[in-house]
Every structure is written in C-alpha cells, then in structure tokens.
Amino acid sequence: MTEPIVVDSVAALRAQVRDWRQAGFRIGMVPTMGALHDGHISLVRAALERAERCIVSIFVNPKQFAPTEDLDKYPRQLASDLDRLREAGAHLAYTPGVGQMYSAGFATKISVGGPASGLETDFRPSFFDGVATVVAKLFLQAVPDCAVFGEKDYQQLCVVRQLCRDLDLPVEIVGAPTVRDPHGLAMSSRNAYLGEAELAIARKLNVILRRTASAMATGADEAGATGEAARALVSAGFEKVDYVAARESVNLGPWRRDRDGRLLAAAWLGTTRLIDNVEISST
Numbered sequence: 001m002t003e004p005i006v007v008d009s010v011a012a013l014r015a016q017v018r019d020w021r022q023a024g025f026r027i028g029m030v031p032t033m034g035a036l037h038d039g040h041i042s043l044v045r046a047a048l049e050r051a052e053r054c055i056v057s058i059f060v061n062p063k064q065f066a067p068t069e070d071l072d073k074y075p076r077q078l079a080s081d082l083d084r085l086r087e088a089g090a091h092l093a094y095t096p097g098v099g100q101m102y103s104a105g106f107a108t109k110i111s112v113g114g115p116a117s118g119l120e121t122d123f124r125p126s127f128f129d130g131v132a133t134v135v136a137k138l139f140l141q142a143v144p145d146c147a148v149f150g151e152k153d154y155q156q157l158c159v160v161r162q163l164c165r166d167l168d169l170p171v172e173i174v175g176a177p178t179v180r181d182p183h184g185l186a187m188s189s190r191n192a193y194l195g196e197a198e199l200a201i202a203r204k205l206n207v208i209l210r211r212t213a214s215a216m217a218t219g220a221d222e223a224g225a226t227g228e229a230a231r232a233l234v235s236a237g238f239e240k241v242d243y244v245a246a247r248e249s250v251n252l253g254p255w256r257r258d259r260d261g262r263l264l265a266a267a268w269l270g271t272t273r274l275i276d277n278v279e280i281s282s283t
Contacts, residue, residue, distance in 0.1 A: 004056075004085045005092045010141050013055075013094050017142055025052040029144035029171075031135060034058040035075035036084045039179040039187035043148040044088040046176045050146050056085055057094040057138055059101060063109070064130030070271075075189055094142070101137060109133045115158035115252040119264060120275075123242050131156055132163050139164075139171050146172040150179070152186045154262055154277040158252050178276075180206065186276050193272045201237035202274055205267060208232045209278045212244070213263045217281045222246050222255060226263075233267050242266040242273070246280060257283045 007013050020027055028047030032040055040056075047054045058081055065071040078095065085093055109129050116128040139147070149157045161173045179187045183203040194202055212229040216222060229244040244265045246255035255261040261280035266273060 001086050002089045002091060004082060004090050006082065006095060007092065008095045008097065009100060010096070013092075013141055016092060017055075020053050026146075027051055027053045027055065027142070027144045029055045029057065029138070029142055029147040030090075031057045031059075031138050031147065031149070033060045033074065033189070034081050035077055035189035035192070036081045037179075037187045037189065037191075039150055039152065041084060041088045042179045043150055043176050044085065044090050046174060047146065047148045048089055050148075050172075050174065051144075053091045054089070055092045055094055055142055055144060056090045057096075057142075059094075059096055059134070059138075061101075061130060061134040062098060063102070063133055064127050066124060066126060069124075075192060094138075101134065110136055110163070112159055112163060114162050115155060116162075117252075119155050119243060119245060119247070119252070120266070123266070128156070128159050132159060135160055136163065136167065136169065139169050144171055146174055148174045148176050150177075151175050152178040152188065152276065154264060155252060158250070162251075184210075186274075188274065190272050190274065194269060198269045198272070201269055204236040205233065205238075205265065205274060205276050206278065208236065209244075209263050209265055209276060213278045213280045216246060216261075216263070217283065219283075229263075229265070233265070238267040238269060240268040242268070249279070255280065 028051030030043045030047050060074050110132040112128050112132045120127055157175050164171055164173055184206040185203045208229055212225050216225050226244045230241045233241050246261050246263050248255055249260040249262050260282045262277050263280050264277040266275045
C-alpha cells in the first residue's frame, strides 16, 4: 500500500508536483469533497491507469453551496478518507482549508454557460459557478496532466470539459462510469443520510430512468416519457421531482434521436436530494 503524502498548502503541493515533473512522471488528479466511497476510489484507479502519480484533493467547497443547502452537515471524515486513499494507491492528498483556497478579500469567480444552463442551474443558480471556480483553482495549483470525474455528476462533467476548452487549461478530462450498489443505486456521499426505507425507494430511481431511456430509444415521445417518469418517481415514494430531462450527450443541448443522449433526473427523499442519469442510445 502507498502511504499518501498529505499537504494543505499550495506551496507544498507545487513543491511535490515539481519533484514529480523533474522525475518525468505523468500526474493525474481526482478532485473530491471527501467522504470517500467506492465511486471515488474507482476514479483514483482510473487516474492511476493514465498516470504514474495521483493527487486527490479533499475540499468541501463553500462556493457551490447555497445558503439553504447542507454545507455544515456535509460529511467530513479525513482520517477514514486517508485510509481509503492508502488502500487505493493514491500518492498525495491535498487538503486545503477555506482560507487557503479563498484568502481574505477573494473577489473572483468564473461564470459558466453552455452545458451549465438549465437542469441543476434551475434549482441551484450559483452551483456551477462555484464548481468552475474551485476546479480552475485546483488545476492551476496542481497543473495535472489529466483529471477524472464521475459520470454520476454528468452535467458537472460536461461543464468541466467546457471550462478547460474555453480557458485553454491543459488538462485532459476523463469521464469514469458511475459506480452503483448491487441494486443499481449510484454511489453518493449523500446516501449516508438515507434510512433503510428511503434506500429502498432511492434504488427505484435508476430502474425508472433506464425504463424511460429504453422507451425513448425505441420511439417514445420525449415529453410524454419524461412526464411519465416524473409521475412514476412520485408513485415510487419520492416526495418531489426537480426534473427528468433528455439532453444531447456532449453539450447538453436539446435531445435528438440521431445522436446519443442522456436522461438526467433529480428527486428528493426527505431532505436528501439525489441525482442520476443514464444513456439514451441513438437511433
């Protein structure tokens, strides 16, 4: 097992990266907010397939939380996270504090459009600006060759790819498949908030999305299919559905049958908001 180096400052991070560069190593990065689960570990392994050294950042980014969201109760468990990174073979854990990432007087943000428009933005207006700002900072601090993001947060993956294209950030963005439990529930740190009864309901989300995507791929009307999916989620026990929507896979524009698409959804169980997505095959 690799004992990961732990650093919490930009200076220490850059010093280690400089040493690795001088040794000729390719560097991969996995940005996270901690509370690591099997989904995160799959991203570390994907990074290690593409690079000799892997950096995992652990930072709960306040700029992607609205005042009404769960920043204070977001799980923080650094000791167990480091144990998981050791087992996975990560080489460095970057654990900056808020003051390191956003020093006194910090006044800059990145505003994103394109794939950031709609879906999550309709319900969390400042979310992707916060994501883009922290991801850009992490990339400028570490300058990795590649970075791995999970397809579970599919809109985020598209936004980060757009960010790198638009700002000429020299980082290859790799999308890794969603890791699911044996019942099909996408791994998420927020699953820890769910009781057994809620987990049973949550596991129906992917079932309904797959059924809907299959129907759309074989000719079902988009509006009718997505509306029926939203009603099915409520019937299954979800208390509220923010959206069930079909989009084109690359830029999240309007879905077209002759191109690969994604069916994306967000729904609530109590105070826990779950998101998921599945592929819609082209015809």
